[in-house]
Amino acid sequence: MAAPALPKQTGALRKNARAASSLDLDSVVSSEFEEVRLEDVEHSGSGEEVEWAPAAADTEAASQPPKPDSVAGAAAANPTRSSDSPSDAGAYAEPWNDPLLKEIETATHKAAELARDAAKDAATKLLGGAAEAKQSLSRLATDVSSWWANLDPVPKAPDTPKCKGLPAPESKATAELAGLFGLPQGEEVLESFACTLVQTYGCQHNALTPPREVVFAGKLYVTGRHACFHAPAEKVAFALAHDDMRSVAKLPQPRGAKAGAASALRLEVGEAKWVVLRLAPRDADPALALLEHLTTST
Structure with missing residues (x-):
């Protein structure tokens, strides 16, 4: 059985x-x-x-x-x-x-293969992009080198016809000042300052009245050899040689002077002879330094 x-x-x-x-x-x-x-x-x-x-x-x-x-x-x-x-x-x-387990196993293997293929594809694209970027940079460097090699170190000025008899404004002003102050040709102005010339007048035959101060508005021109003053309204013009100056000093402010008042420079040009110029506070120190330098150097 x-x-x-x-x-x-x-x-x-x-x-x-x-x-x-x-x-x-x-x-x-x-x-x-x-x-x-x-x-x-x-x-x-x-x-x-x-x-x-x-x-x-x-x-x-x-x-x-x-x-x-x-x-x-x-x-x-x-x-x-x-x-x-x-x-x-x-x-x-x-x-x-079990068919279910076999189906899961098959799907897992397929997913792993797809992931591996995708990773390879991404790596290939990245490598290709890096190579392309490298080629672009190399091409850019070559273009820049060519451009720099062809660039002129000093650009050429455009060809313009030269006009004779038309001096530059600086040279024209220098020529006018040379004629005004009797300076030699070629002496150039180094700096200029707006100022006023201060002159004191008194009675010579008595002392009954106090001295009177008179100012002349003008401009100070400093050249390599002279200190020149010009007051167009009063038609006053003179030049002092640096070789003749004994000293240049800044005078103290008088009592009761207001803040921002003009500063006075004293240019001594001989025994008991001097010239007083009043300048704005912002111009007094630069003018003093320049005149001291030119006076001591000569």
């Missing part, structure tokens, strides 16, 4: 296998399966397979996922069974041949 076939527990085995896959696969060796005895299986007299109705407790246990502690304990208590047993071969091999 042929031995009856084992009952089909495919649904329960798949549930147990999926629950166990969510755990640590390295620690779980095998799932817990109930040992089935051939002599306890109901069978018909003709040897046909009889539907086996599981108990209520077995049904409830199969519907719930196994606990980690129970699975680990069962794995330790029941060592891995030999694959030579015909009854165990189907039970252990069937969960790993």
Whole structure:
């Protein structure tokens, strides 16, 4: 009489296998399966397979996922069974041949291949972009070098017809001042300052009236050899040579002078002879420094 076939527990085995896959696969060796005895299986007299109705407790246990502690304990208590047993071969091999697992594995491999291909494509584009940028920089450097080599160090002035008899404004002013003060040709003006000439007049035959101060508004021109003063309104013009000057000094402000009052420079040109010029505060110090320099250098 042929031995009856084992009952089909495919649904329960798949549930147990999926629950166990969510755990640590390295620690779980095998799932817990109930040992089935051939002599306890109901069978018909003709040897046909009889539907086996599981108990209520077995049904409830199969519907719930196994606990980690129970699975680990069962794995330790029941060592891995030999694959030579015909009854165990189907039970252990069937969960790993699940079409769902195969589909997941296939999708994973395909995704890995796509990611690898995408990474290669991106690297190729980056390398190509770097090479293109390098070529652009090299081309730019070559263009700049060519432009710099062709650039004239000193730009050429446009060709314009030279006009004779039209001196520059500076040379014209210098010529006029030379004629006004009787200076030699070629003596150029170094600096000019607006100022007033201060002259004091008194009665020579008595001292009944105080001396009177008279001012002449004009301009001080400083050349390399002379200090010149010109007052156009009074038609006063004279030149003092630096060689004849004994000293140049700045006079102290008189008592009661207001803030910002003009400063006076005294140019001594001989024994008991001097000239007093009043300048704005911003011009007094520069004029004093220039005259002192020219006087001491000569």
